[in-house]
Amino acid sequence: MSSDQRNDRGSRQGGQGGGRRFVRARKSCKFCAEKIDYIDYKDARMLSSFVPERGKIQPRRISGTCSTHQRMLAAAIKRGRNAAILPFATD
Numbered sequence: 001m002s003s004d005q006r007n008d009r010g011s012r013q014g015g016q017g018g019g020r021r022f023v024r025a026r027k028s029c030k031f032c033a034e035k036i037d038y039i040d041y042k043d044a045r046m047l048s049s050f051v052p053e054r055g056k057i058q059p060r061r062i063s064g065t066c067s068t069h070q071r072m073l074a075a076a077i078k079r080g081r082n083a084a085i086l087p088f089a090t091d
Ligand SMILES: [Zn+2]
Pocket: 029, 030, 031, 032, 033, 065, 066, 067, 068, 069, 070
């Protein structure tokens, strides 16, 4: 008799250690970086970089803008719209 012991214990080691870390965009708020505390709604070129085509404001997850500046940005964009500088959301 051959004592053929099969070791079928799953010995999977060193595979993919689980858990993708959610990579947070480092605080890359453009306005903080430039120490801007007022966002000029007349700066259409700058604002439009935060307003993709549909006229929606880019979420800060994507833009990396901090909440303070995101608010300012939103306000500036609204003003810009009222001043016909920026397009309204076209939904
Ligand atoms: Zn900021």
